Amino acid sequence: xxxxxxxxxxxxxxxxxxxxxxxxxxxxxVVDINSSWISREMNxxxxxxxxxxxxxxxxxxxxxxxxxxxxxxxxxFMTGGLGPTKDDITKKVICEKFGTELVLNEAVLAxxxxxxxxxxxxxxxxxxxxxxxxxTATVINNAVGTAPGIMMEVSNISHPEPxxxxxxxxxxxxxxxxxxxxxxxTATGGTDSHPEPxVTERSRSIEGSVSQxxxxxxxxxxxxxxxxxxxxxxxxxxxxxxxxxxxxxxxLLTGIAESILAEKISGWEDSLAKNVRLAYxxxxxxxxxxxxxxxxxxxxxxxxxxxxxxxxxxVPENIIAYEDIKLEELxxxxxxxxxxxxxxxxxxxxxxxxxxxxxxSGSSEYYKGSVVSYCNEVKADVLGVSRADxxxxxxxxxxxxEQMASGVRRLLKTDYAVATTGIxxxxxxxxxxxxxxxxxxxxxxxxxxxxKYVFGKDRAINxxxxxxxxxxxxxxxxxxxx
Amino acid sequence: xxxxxxxxxxxxxxxxxxxxxxxxxxxxxVVDINSSWISREMNxxxxxxxxxxxxxxxxxxxxxxxxxxxxxxxxxFMTGGLGPTKDDITKKVICEKFGTELVLNEAVLAxxxxxxxxxxxxxxxxxxxxxxxxxTATVINNAVGTAPGIMMEVSNISHPEPxxxxxxxxxxxxxxxxxxxxxxxTATGGTDSHPEPxVTERSRSIEGSVSQxxxxxxxxxxxxxxxxxxxxxxxxxxxxxxxxxxxxxxxLLTGIAESILAEKISGWEDSLAKNVRLAYxxxxxxxxxxxxxxxxxxxxxxxxxxxxxxxxxxVPENIIAYEDIKLEELxxxxxxxxxxxxxxxxxxxxxxxxxxxxxxSGSSEYYKGSVVSYCNEVKADVLGVSRADxxxxxxxxxxxxEQMASGVRRLLKTDYAVATTGIxxxxxxxxxxxxxxxxxxxxxxxxxxxxKYVFGKDRAINxxxxxxxxxxxxxxxxxxxx
Numbered sequence: 001x002x003x004x005x006x007x008x009x010x011x012x013x014x015x016x017x018x019x020x021x022x023x024x025x026x027x028x029x030v031v032d033i034n035s036s037w038i039s040r041e042m043n044x045x046x047x048x049x050x051x052x053x054x055x056x057x058x059x060x061x062x063x064x065x066x067x068x069x070x071x072x073x074x075x076x077f078m079t080g081g082l083g084p085t086k087d088d089i090t091k092k093v094i095c096e097k098f099g100t101e102l103v104l105n106e107a108v109l110a111x112x113x114x115x116x117x118x119x120x121x122x123x124x125x126x127x128x129x130x131x132x133x134x135x136t137a138t139v140i141n142n143a144v145g146t147a148p149g150i151m152m153e154v155s156n157i158s159h160p161e162p163x164x165x166x167x168x169x170x171x172x173x174x175x176x177x178x179x180x181x182x183x184x185x186t187a188t189g190g191t192d193s194h195p196e197p198x199v200t201e202r203s204r205s206i207e208g209s210v211s212q213x214x215x216x217x218x219x220x221x222x223x224x225x226x227x228x229x230x231x232x233x234x235x236x237x238x239x240x241x242x243x244x245x246x247x248x249x250x251x252l253l254t255g256i257a258e259s260i261l262a263e264k265i266s267g268w269e270d271s272l273a274k275n276v277r278l279a280y281x282x283x284x285x286x287x288x289x290x291x292x293x294x295x296x297x298x299x300x301x302x303x304x305x306x307x308x309x310x311x312x313x314x315v316p317e318n319i320i321a322y323e324d325i326k327l328e329e330l331x332x333x334x335x336x337x338x339x340x341x342x343x344x345x346x347x348x349x350x351x352x353x354x355x356x357x358x359x360x361s362g363s364s365e366y367y368k369g370s371v372v373s374y375c376n377e378v379k380a381d382v383l384g385v386s387r388a389d390x391x392x393x394x395x396x397x398x399x400x401x402e403q404m405a406s407g408v409r410r411l412l413k414t415d416y417a418v419a420t421t422g423i424x425x426x427x428x429x430x431x432x433x434x435x436x437x438x439x440x441x442x443x444x445x446x447x448x449x450x451x452k453y454v455f456g457k458d459r460a461i462n463x464x465x466x467x468x469x470x471x472x473x474x475x476x477x478x479x480x481x482x
Numbered sequence: 483x484x485x486x487x488x489x490x491x492x493x494x495x496x497x498x499x500x501x502x503x504x505x506x507x508x509x510x511x512v513v514d515i516n517s518s519w520i521s522r523e524m525n526x527x528x529x530x531x532x533x534x535x536x537x538x539x540x541x542x543x544x545x546x547x548x549x550x551x552x553x554x555x556x557x558x559f560m561t562g563g564l565g566p567t568k569d570d571i572t573k574k575v576i577c578e579k580f581g582t583e584l585v586l587n588e589a590v591l592a593x594x595x596x597x598x599x600x601x602x603x604x605x606x607x608x609x610x611x612x613x614x615x616x617x618t619a620t621v622i623n624n625a626v627g628t629a630p631g632i633m634m635e636v637s638n639i640s641h642p643e644p645x646x647x648x649x650x651x652x653x654x655x656x657x658x659x660x661x662x663x664x665x666x667x668t669a670t671g672g673t674d675s676h677p678e679p680x681v682t683e684r685s686r687s688i689e690g691s692v693s694q695x696x697x698x699x700x701x702x703x704x705x706x707x708x709x710x711x712x713x714x715x716x717x718x719x720x721x722x723x724x725x726x727x728x729x730x731x732x733x734l735l736t737g738i739a740e741s742i743l744a745e746k747i748s749g750w751e752d753s754l755a756k757n758v759r760l761a762y763x764x765x766x767x768x769x770x771x772x773x774x775x776x777x778x779x780x781x782x783x784x785x786x787x788x789x790x791x792x793x794x795x796x797v798p799e800n801i802i803a804y805e806d807i808k809l810e811e812l813x814x815x816x817x818x819x820x821x822x823x824x825x826x827x828x829x830x831x832x833x834x835x836x837x838x839x840x841x842x843s844g845s846s847e848y849y850k851g852s853v854v855s856y857c858n859e860v861k862a863d864v865l866g867v868s869r870a871d872x873x874x875x876x877x878x879x880x881x882x883x884e885q886m887a888s889g890v891r892r893l894l895k896t897d898y899a900v901a902t903t904g905i906x907x908x909x910x911x912x913x914x915x916x917x918x919x920x921x922x923x924x925x926x927x928x929x930x931x932x933x934k935y936v937f938g939k940d941r942a943i944n945x946x947x948x949x950x951x952x953x954x955x956x957x958x959x960x961x962x963x964x
Contacts, residue, residue, distance in 0.1 A: 026531040028522025029763055033513055035536070040510025049508040051543065052536035054517070061533065068550070223940050281511055344833075344854075350840025351826075351833030354854045358832025361908055361941055363856070369864075370854035372826075372836045378851040378894055382864075412860055426843055458705050459843055 014241065016047045017069030020054040021062060021081035021090060022220055034079045034225055041229060045238060046246050046294060047075065057086050062093045066215070070154065074213055075237060080220030082147045084126040090217050091150070095134050098152060102132040105139055105148070112146045140216075140232045145224040149232065150217040214240060247296035249304050251289045251311070252321035252330065254472040258282050265314055272307065285468035286320075286327055320475050327471040328356040334478045335366035340415035342474070344370040345383055345408035347395065348422040348438060352467040368412045373404065383407030396421050396433050398450045401441035405450075409443040417443040418474045422453075424462045438466045442477040449477060496723065498529045499551030502536040503544060503563035503572060504702055516561045516707055523711060527720060528728050528776060529557065539568050544575045548697065552636065556695055557719060562702030564629045566608040572699050573632070577616050580634060584614040587621055587630070594628045622698075622714045627706040631714065632699040696722065729778035731786045732806035733771045736954040737799060740764050747796055754789065767950035768802075768809055802957050809953040810838040816960045817848035822897035824956070826852040827865055827890035829877065830904040830920060834949040850894045855886065865889030878903050878915050880932045883923035887932075891925040899925040900956045904935075906944045920948045924959040931959060 018038055024030045032054060039049040050072040055061035062081060069076040081090035095101055109131035113123050130146050133139050140149030216233055218225045237243070253261065258280060262269075269278055275295065281288040291307070293300050312319060321330050335342055344353045354370035357363055371382050376395055379385040385403040393399045401421050409417035422438025429435035435457055441450035451473060455465045500520055506512045514536060521531040532554040537543035544563060551558040563572035577583055591613035595605050612628050615621050622631030698715055700707045719725070735743065740762060744751075751760055757777065763770040773789070775782050794801060803812050817824055826835045836852035839845055853864050858877055861867040867885040875881045883903050891899035904920025911917035917939055923932035933955060937947045 020534075025518065026521055026534070027525045027761070028518040028520070028531075031513070031515055031518045036507065036510040036513045038510070039508055043509045049510075050538070051547075052502075052508070052534075054534035054536075056532070065533075223943070279509070346833075346836075349837075350845070350849075351828075351836025351852055351854065354828075354833025354856075355831075355837045355945075358854075358856060359942065359945070363832075367832075367856050369856045369860040370833055370852070371864075372833065372840075372852035372854070374836075374840060374846055374849050374851045382851075382853075382893065411864065460841065461705070463837075463841070 014047045014075070015050045015073040016042045017050055017073030017076045018052040019062065019065045019069060019076065019078040020052065020220075021057060021078060022054075022086075023056045025054055025080075026056050034220065034222055037222070037226060038077050038079075038229065041234065042075075044246065044248065045234065045243060046292075049073075057081055057089050059089060059093050059096070062090060063097055066093070066097065070213055070215075074241075076213065076215045078215070078217045079225050082130075082217070082219055084129060088129060088132070091132065091134060094137070094150070094152060094215075094217065098134070098136065098154060100134045100136040103135045104128070105131050105133045107141070108133060108139060108148045111141060111143075111148070115146050140228060140236075142219065142224060142228060143231070144227045145219055145221060147219040147224070149219075149228045151233075151236070152215040152217075153212050154215055155212055244295050247293040247300050247304070248324070249291045249308065249322075250324035251291075251308065251319050252286055252323070252325060252327075253289060253315065253318040254286045254320050254327075254476065256287070256315065256318045258287055261287060261315065261318070265311065268307070268310055268314055271310075273303065276304070276307075283327075283468070284465045285472045288324065290324070320472070320479065326360075327468060327475065328360050330475055331357060331471055331478075332360050332363055332366060334475065335416070338415075338478070340478075341366050341368050341413075342416040342418070343368050343408045343412035343414040344470075345404040345417065345419040346370060346372045347374060347379070347404070347420060348424045349420045349463055349467045349470065350374060350424075352463050353418065353420065353470050356467055356471065368414050371408050371411065379404060383411065394433070396423060396437060396439055398439055398441070398452070401439035401450045402443075402448045405441040405443035406448055415445055416474065416478065418470045419443075420466050420470050422462075422466055424466070425457055425459045436462055438462075438469070440466070440470050440473050442474050444477055444481055446481070496529045496557070497532045497555040498524045499532055499555030499558045500534040501544065501547045501551060501558065501560040502534065502702075503539060503560060504536075504568075505538045507536055507562075508538050516702065516704055519704070519708060520559050520561075520711065523716065524557075526728065526730065527716065527725060528774075531555075539563055539571050541571055541575050541578070544572060545579055548575070548579060552695055552697075556723075558695065558697045560697070560699045561707050564612075564699070564701055566611060570611060570614070573614065573616060576619070576632070576634060576697075576699065580616070580618065580636060582616045582618040585617045586610070587613050587615045589623070590615060590621060590630045593623060593625075593630070597628050622710060622718075624701065624706060624710060625713070626709045627701055627703060629701040629706070631701075631710045633715075633718070634697040634699075635694050636697055637694055726777050729775040729782050729786070730806070731773045731790065731804070733773075733790065733793070733801050734768055734803035734805070734807060734809075734812065735771060735797065735800040736768045736802050736809075736958065738769070738797065740769055743769060743797065743800070747793065750789070750792055750796055753792075755785065758786070758789075765809075765950070766947045767954045770806065772806070802954070802961065808842075809950055809957065810842050812957055813839060813953055813960075814842050814845055814848060816957065817898070820897075820960070822960075823848050823850050824898040824900070825850050825890045825894035825896040826952075827886040827899065827901040828852060828854045829856060829861070829886070829902060830906045831902045831945055831949045831952065832856060832906075834945050835900065835902065835952050838949055838953065850896050853890050853893065861886060865893065876915070878905060878919060878921055880921055880923070880934070883921035883932045884925075884930045887923040887925035888930055897927055898956065898960065900952050901925075902948050902952050904944075904948055906948070907939055907941045918944055920944075920951070922948070922952050922955050924956050926959055926963055928963070 018035045020032045020035055025032050035052040042049060051069065053065040053068060055065050066076065078090060082088055091102060109128065112127050112130050116123060116127060127146065133148060133150055138151040140151060142148050218228050272278060275293055277292045279290040281290060291304055346353055351372045357367050373379040373383055376390050380387050380390060383404050384407040385400055389399045401419050404419035404421060405417045408419065419441045420438055423429050423433060423435050425435035436455040438453050439450055441448060453469050455462050500517045502514045502517055507514050517534040524531060533551065535547040535550060537547050548558065560572055564570055573584060591610065594609050594612050598605060598609060609628065615630060615632055620633040622633060624630050700710050754760060757775055759774045761772040763772060773786055828835050833854045839849050855861040855865055858872050862869050862872060865886050866889040867882055871881045883901050886901035886903060887899045890901065901923045902920055905911050905915060905917050907917035918937040920935050921932055923930060935951050937944050
């Protein structure tokens with residue numbers, strides 16, 4: 001895969017640093033998905049992540065990582081290292097490093113007690129520990145968990161002279177204790193089940209102090225981290241740095257390799273106005289193109305629309321959506337718009353297409369089900385594929401794919417159906433039908449079409465590509481029906 | 483989730499550092515899965531990963547990251563930053579940093595030409611670039627891709643005095659050019675399709691030079707990185723450090739929360755001999771317990787077996803396997819041992835159970851297929867669930883789960899079947915059946931059983947947990963049948 005990033009990435013020259021804390025990550029027990037999420041969301045508001053440092057639940061390592069991130073970043077995000085089994089190491093390091101101490105925050109304690117109360121659990125000494133926060137921190141209320149978020153405002157002064165014999169210059173962070181005292185951002189308004197948090201006024205304004213760096217500590221649980229980022233921290237950062245909104249337009253393309261797309265649209269890309277950034281975001285069987293305009297004005301939307309119109313003339317077959325949307329979400333949107341239903345029949349993808357479609361909340365509105373026919377018997381008995389054709393053409397064939405699609409459409413009484421039959425590997429390939437070969441068929445109210453794709457040797461990646469291609473082909477055929 | 487790691491992790495006091503290189507990771511376009519894989523595999527041979535640093539395709543950042551890793555680690559792994567779109571930045575940094583230059587390696591060039599030739603592609607200037615390697619490096623042949631692996635042997639001397647005003651001490655790495663010259667590890671023997679690489683003798687021995695640190699650069703493509711690690715680099719590290727084999731015994735447990743398990747077996751854990759390390763490796767619906775013995779002797783296996791026997795008496799219901807195996811692999815193993823087949827009927831898991839089962843290569847031997855019944859109509863029409871029972875008990879009920887399991891077992895003519903019906907969320911819950919509720923049923927040749935589980939609020943996590951619980955329950959019921 002080729003990544004085209006030349007014109008992408010950093011819109012504001014603001015940098016982020018991320019520290020992921022946890023022994024469980026360093027022994028490979030848990031894959032860190034927090035850093036990529038934070039990077040993606042921060043990139044949308046114009047930040048470039050300079051580095052991600054993963055360290056264990058160890059004070060010295062965490063402290064060093066903070067130093068390194070403050071060297072290169074304006075905003076530092078830390079996740080993990082909280083809770084009793086972690087000895088609340090992150091909070092302790094923050095206190096030592098920035099010369100403050102842990103104090104009990106009554107509002108956090110009340111939140112913890114309420115969260116536990118709802119589940120019928122009494123408050124323990126461990127839970128009280130979660131309400132201890134650094135005295136000089138701004139507390140960010142966690143409406144979906146017991147560990148609060150914490151914000152520290154810090155400065156760093158560069159060491160005046162690089163040290164002889166060392167290739168690095170260093171900085172000594174210190175806390176700007178004068179600029180604010182412990183305050184709290186709380187969730188207010190909204191309903192019980194879906195609170196709509198509002199960041200309250202800070203006790204002292206930090207506006208204008210852009211040279212100050214922000215350090216955030218959050219729980220490592222992805223769900224809680226995301227909630228805090230979306231509802232509290234990103235709004236707070238936007239306000240702190242007085243960030244202008246960034247205008248984004250995202251297009252979803254399919255049926256074209258990234259390198260070919262890059263070549264086809266290079267002239268168009270060069271013609272983009274200086275303040276427009278283009279990012280290629282490739283995925284299996286699709287590419288998102290994101291146009292970003294920093295400091296947009298009244299003319300921005302019109303200008304971007306005109307450039308999108310130009311692009312449509314260059315790659316008329318390939319644009320399938322004009323918004324930032326996943327393939328499985330687009331399938332759902334198109335079906336809901338049409339008040340139509342879909343079913344799937346899967347051989348080589350073994351339930352992956354169904355799994356993607358049903359990963360979307362509300363998919364029961366348009367998705368009726370799937371027959372995973374992992375053997376020829378089920379293809380014949382349940383889906384009604386002709387035994388003679390299975391014999392004559394083999395299971396991996398246009399004919400069988402089309403009969404699977406028609407069969408499941410008939411069986412589950414849907415408007416559309418998509419079917420896959422192929423060889424995921426590593427075994428089962430032949431010269432004629434190598435590993436990586438798949439036939440995909442789409443049945444619509446008016447016709448059945450099929451197409452062959454050939455991918456690589458890796459079983460897991462093939463299944464992902466087969467499934468994404470099935471969704472892409474379904475989308476393309478649905479859009480043709482309009 | 484709670485992580486119990488006190489006694490785990492570092493067996494040999496050898497440390498690893500990992501550097502992940504790529505702009506695409508820092509904008510959140512790609513999730514890094516390499517570092518957790520490397521950490522897990524290195525942990526098995528007794529290394530603890532001290533830190534993972536992710537940086538962009540930028541020379542200074544990569545160079546700094548190497549310094550930092552060499553400060554804390556004996557072995558440093560780098561992935562990414564290779565290829566024409568990356569400007570081969572990693573190799574250039576290595577050359578600059580360790581005072582060497584890129585030279586054309588004929589063996590690598592031949593490998594690249596052969597790899598491309600098989601796909602009918604002619605060699606370009608870019609491809610020749612892949613055959614350029616640092617003159618003092620040991621080249622590690624990549625049998626599954628065009629970018630070779632590289633090993634550098636380096637030393638680092640700590641800066642004599644910590645710098646005043648800085649909390650960090652630094653080290654200046656230099657290459658030990660005298661200890662070896664450019665050599666190559668090649669894949670020999672085996673067949674064309676599955677070469678079995680053998681590390682050839684190094685031109686000069688590096689045995690005994692344990693104070694020397696090893697720096698590896700690998701392609702970022704996970705498949706290629708894993709191949710290089712498994713077939714070339716891990717054997718090389720074992721040899722270099724003259725590592726004694728580590729004895730591992732892994733047990734797979736289900737049906738018990740980690741915290742409860744930890745409490746139940748704490749006495750047993752304390753009774754383990756000093757040279758035995760215990761690691762808890764939790765996953766959805768299962769926990770692996772790994773016992774590791776460094777420097778095992780003739781008595782080790784017998785001793786561990788006796789401790790496992792003790793454990794069986796403490797948690798007799800929960801141990802489902804005595805090897806390091808995934809739930810979906812164990813399902814396959816049990817079915818193959820019994821010459822039996824299985825089918826699945828899925829509502830709330832929407833194909834996830836099928837997808838897990840078919841992720842295992844060779845699953846077509848025992849897996850016949852699935853009916854994903856995402857609406858009641860399909861439950862009734864295809865699986866034969868009673869419409870009256872659907873009405874009376876609701877789709878999320880013991881009765882419906884059992885009829886789904888029996889129905890799909892009958893329809894697909896299998897020995898076993900497992901069915902799921904629940905509320906993944908975020909909507910669709912009620913006081914009586916909150917989001918996170920699932921009924922799972924297993925049909926065997928002799929009976930049908932069902933059980934209710936209640937998990938959390940997050941849709942994606944619920945689907946994972948429901949699916950893992952379905953596999954666990956299938957395993958438990960299959961093992962009971964014996």
